[in-house]
Amino acid sequence: xxxxxxxxxGETGWGDDIAAGVVVTASLSLATLPIGLVFGFxxxxxxxxxxxLLNLSANIFTTIFRGxxxxxxxFLVYFGVNSALNSLTTATGLPDIALSSFVSxxxxxxxxxxxxxxxxxxxxxxxxxxxxxxxxxxxxLGRFKVMLLVILPQLIKIALPGLANLWMNLLKDTxxxxxxxxxxxxxxxxxxxxxxxxxxxxxxxxxxxYLLLTILSSFAIGGIDRWxxxxxxxx
Amino acid sequence: xxxxTLAPEKAPPALRAKPKLGGIIAISVWIAVAxxxxxxxxxxxxxxLIERFGADxxxxxxxxxxxxxxxxxxxxxxxxxxxxxxxxTNPASRSATFAxxxxxxxxxxxxxxxxxxxxxxxxxxxxxxxxxxWFFREAWYCGLFALxxxxxxxxxxxxxxxxxxxxxxxxxxxxxxGLPRGVIFFKVVMPQAMIVALRPYANEIILMIKASAIxxxxxxxxxxGETRQAYSRTYxxxxxxxxxxxxxxxxxxxxxxxxxxxxxxxxxxxx
Numbered sequence: 001x002x003x004x005x006x007x008x009x010g011e012t013g014w015g016d017d018i019a020a021g022v023v024v025t026a027s028l029s030l031a032t033l034p035i036g037l038v039f040g041f042x043x044x045x046x047x048x049x050x051x052x053l054l055n056l057s058a059n060i061f062t063t064i065f066r067g068x069x070x071x072x073x074x075f076l077v078y079f080g081v082n083s084a085l086n087s088l089t090t091a092t093g094l095p096d097i098a099l100s101s102f103v104s105x106x107x108x109x110x111x112x113x114x115x116x117x118x119x120x121x122x123x124x125x126x127x128x129x130x131x132x133x134x135x136x137x138x139x140x141l142g143r144f145k146v147m148l149l150v151i152l153p154q155l156i157k158i159a160l161p162g163l164a165n166l167w168m169n170l171l172k173d174t175x176x177x178x179x180x181x182x183x184x185x186x187x188x189x190x191x192x193x194x195x196x197x198x199x200x201x202x203x204x205x206x207x208x209x210y211l212l213l214t215i216l217s218s219f220a221i222g223g224i225d226r227w228x229x230x231x232x233x234x235x
Numbered sequence: 236x237x238x239x240t241l242a243p244e245k246a247p248p249a250l251r252a253k254p255k256l257g258g259i260i261a262i263s264v265w266i267a268v269a270x271x272x273x274x275x276x277x278x279x280x281x282x283x284l285i286e287r288f289g290a291d292x293x294x295x296x297x298x299x300x301x302x303x304x305x306x307x308x309x310x311x312x313x314x315x316x317x318x319x320x321x322x323x324t325n326p327a328s329r330s331a332t333f334a335x336x337x338x339x340x341x342x343x344x345x346x347x348x349x350x351x352x353x354x355x356x357x358x359x360x361x362x363x364x365x366x367x368x369w370f371f372r373e374a375w376y377c378g379l380f381a382l383x384x385x386x387x388x389x390x391x392x393x394x395x396x397x398x399x400x401x402x403x404x405x406x407x408x409x410x411x412x413g414l415p416r417g418v419i420f421f422k423v424v425m426p427q428a429m430i431v432a433l434r435p436y437a438n439e440i441i442l443m444i445k446a447s448a449i450x451x452x453x454x455x456x457x458x459x460g461e462t463r464q465a466y467s468r469t470y471x472x473x474x475x476x477x478x479x480x481x482x483x484x485x486x487x488x489x490x491x492x493x494x495x496x497x498x499x500x501x502x503x504x505x506x
Contacts, residue, residue: 046261053258057265067441067486068479069448072459076475083472168341175343179452186346193353200354207342207350214341 003201006192014192014202021188022209028105028174028184033167035110040117047122058118065115070173073112078104078180105177113170120162124155157228164221171213185209272476279473288465288474295461296481298375302450302457303443306379310386317391318398332391339388345449347385352377352453378450382443389439397432398424430500437493441486448482458482 046058136146178187320332409419451460
């Protein structure tokens, strides 16, 4: 069969299966992003607080999840948490619960993202002069409002390039979740390649699709970047 | 710009406040995790497992280290012409190298490895005629090839950034001394660029150690591959914990070595 029939939609082609894979990849990355961002932000707050125990705890987290291979983290979550849950439910007699590969991917990639994002946020925090916070407090804003209205808008602008990089890594790392059975782009292409015996065509298609997602993201990030700089003088 | 004229701000005196609730809770969670792990480990610890798989883990560790070392060195060699192409004035070589870098940085390594290992096998006849089939037949070489090309793209960007961070005056100074371009590049610019590039290079090695675990999927028995095999034979979760400890030790040792090396190499820059 020629390439167009194989990649077509419907009964004879794999186009619809791979398209479903694109949706899974995109939704896994989009679902992981907020977890990683919020958790990374909290970690950065913990790292720059003057509570030494809090610093230490956040640093232990970062050291572990920045140092482990993403694939190993994924397996630790998938097999470790599931076997822990399994022994917990058999011991207590509760109904069986298990993490699906999607949720495992979300957790594993989320903690990895958070570990890296905390460093990005931390250096962005350090780039904001102290006077900004003091000025906000002097105007009578509460601590929460200073964070929300004064620090955060500047923080996003400084942290955006670093976070954009992490987003690209996240998008690429979702391909690892195919190893534990998530039917994302890579897994669907792998199945198609095995059945049709056309591995080059299908893995090539998968790579092109990832490339398209990356290009799409860089356009979106460019838009966000312009939005964060809307207060600056136009060039 | 009023900010620039202000004296550099000093950090406020560190408050040696008593640890607050948040810190106590956070650290106690970690202590609880550590204790739970210790209990689990003591209970699950099995000497026969070490006797059975200890040597496998060491050989896996060796495969990981040698794979990363060889592909890093190959990548470094490939990255030099790519970095030069990225900086060249010729638009054709600029766009070709840009496409190379964008392709490798914009797609997942695991997909690249699959394309090489499974995809290239489809062109067996072609590789046999050009005499390269022995190379693309072996999973180890395929992993090596994919990792080397991938890291070449990243290293080209590191190298380019480092070379461009050296001020132009260094080139001009060399020219005014009558040095040929090659000598200026290797004896004047590169030593300064390498100091800038040291940390990114170390980061790249760490990223490669982590990424090299992927080759286990295409049946290379590196540290992760041996781990997967040990797990599939015993269904004992501690096999993964051993791998985690080994990987963490490797990465942390490298990180500390880099800090030490950077301090040592930049000691002439400190005042």
